[in-house]
Amino acid sequence: MGRALILAFLALPLAAQTFESLAAQAQAARDAKQFDKALNLYQRALKLKPNWDEGLWNVGNIAYDFDRYTECAPAFRNLAAVKPDSAPAWTMAGLCEYKLRQYDPALESLSHAEQLKFEEPPELAKAARLHLALVLTKSGSFERALTVLTELVRVHQSSPEAIVAAGIAGLRQPWLPFEVPEASRELVYRLGEAMAPAMERDYSTAKQKFDALVQQFPREPNVHFRYGAFLNIQDSAQGVEEIQKALELAPDHVPALVGLVVIYLKREEFDRALEYGERAVKVSPGDFSTHIALGRALLAKEEPARAATELETAVKLAPASPDAHFSLASAYSRLGRKEDSARELAEFKKLENLGKP
Numbered sequence: 131m132g133r134a135l136i137l138a139f140l141a142l143p144l145a146a147q148t149f150e151s152l153a154a155q156a157q158a159a160r161d162a163k164q165f166d167k168a169l170n171l172y173q174r175a176l177k178l179k180p181n182w183d184e185g186l187w188n189v190g191n192i193a194y195d196f197d198r199y200t201e202c203a204p205a206f207r208n209l210a211a212v213k214p215d216s217a218p219a220w221t222m223a224g225l226c227e228y229k230l231r232q233y234d235p236a237l238e239s240l241s242h243a244e245q246l247k248f249e250e251p252p253e254l255a256k257a258a259r260l261h262l263a264l265v266l267t268k269s270g271s272f273e274r275a276l277t278v279l280t281e282l283v284r285v286h287q288s289s290p291e292a293i294v295a296a297g298i299a300g301l302r303q304p305w306l307p308f309e310v311p312e313a314s315r316e317l318v319y320r321l322g323e324a325m326a327p328a329m330e331r332d333y334s335t336a337k338q339k340f341d342a343l344v345q346q347f348p349r350e351p352n353v354h355f356r357y358g359a360f361l362n363i364q365d366s367a368q369g370v371e372e373i374q375k376a377l378e379l380a381p382d383h384v385p386a387l388v389g390l391v392v393i394y395l396k397r398e399e400f401d402r403a404l405e406y407g408e409r410a411v412k413v414s415p416g417d418f419s420t421h422i423a424l425g426r427a428l429l430a431k432e433e434p435a436r437a438a439t440e441l442e443t444a445v446k447l448a449p450a451s452p453d454a455h456f457s458l459a460s461a462y463s464r465l466g467r468k469e470d471s472a473r474e475l476a477e478f479k480k481l482e483n484l485g486k487p
């Protein structure tokens with residue numbers, strides 16, 4: 131037994147030297163631009179020290195540069211596990227997963243980068259925001275995608291890629307850029323061209339673009355809805371008029387119905403808000419946003435019991451929605467259900483603070 135312990139002890143520095151030797155060789159090969167050799171050496175070193183963050187980063191980067199996404203994705207995912215507060219690790223994992231068309235994992239990875247406030251070099255943050263918006267659109271989360279794109283153009287300015295992404299999300303289509311049908315490409319780009327300056331608060335340019343767009347595509351409800359949402363910023367009456375045109379073309383246009391609820395609540399036209407809230411739920415009972423809209427309209431009409439029923443449905447449909455919990459807390463409070471209200475308010479605060487540094 132004593133001899134075995136001595137031999138095991140003597141083997142430890144040898145293993146350490148082996149790792150150090152492989153790491154040094156890998157770095158030398160990388161510096162000499164012998165990337166295949168470097169990749170092999172880094173991978174061998176990682177077998178001895180799997181949590182070596184520098185090695186994981188270099189394996190991921192080399193593999194990414196050579197389009198070897200099946201190798202870079204797990205490397206960056208492992209790095210993110212080792213350093214969960216590293217936005218670059220999550221971003222690169224998401225970019226590799228996007229290239230592999232693994233959109234659900236990409237959404238998870240890039241959402242982590244978002245929770246970390248994209249604290250990374252500007253070019254990497256730009257790529258993270260763009261690809262997060264793309265996978266959100268692919269998943270059907272169009273409004274959240276547009277929120278991310280708005281931040282993108284304000285922080286990094288507009289780009290052809292951002293314009294296309296905005297156009298697709300604005301049309302509420304679960305497409306990636308390469309999936310846009312040829313017949314829809316001009317509409318996608320023209321809508322994105324109108325939305326991008328609005329995101330940058332260049333309202334004069336945006337209005338010119340939208341005016342031309344509605345003339346070119348008068349039968350497209352999403353064009354009228356997006357124009358109405360833009361006009362509402364400065365002129366509520368014009369905004370409502372344009373959103374109504376979207377509903378004339380598509381009576382089941384949920385964002386238009388929900389948007390009108392929000393507008394009429396702000397204008398304290400509660401009967402109109404209730405009318406559109408009820409229409410929204412009837413059209414799309416499986417959409418949590420319709421139940422939130424109707425619940426808020428019912429609260430405005432001093433009907434907290436009915437509001438609570440709608441908002442409970444919203445929470446069931448979207449338990450991660452802060453708005454659903456906040457509105458439900460308000461309904462419970464008006465019903466005198468203090469404990470229930472406190473619980474929902476606590477959940478709201480938890481979700482609101484999720485991901486904040």
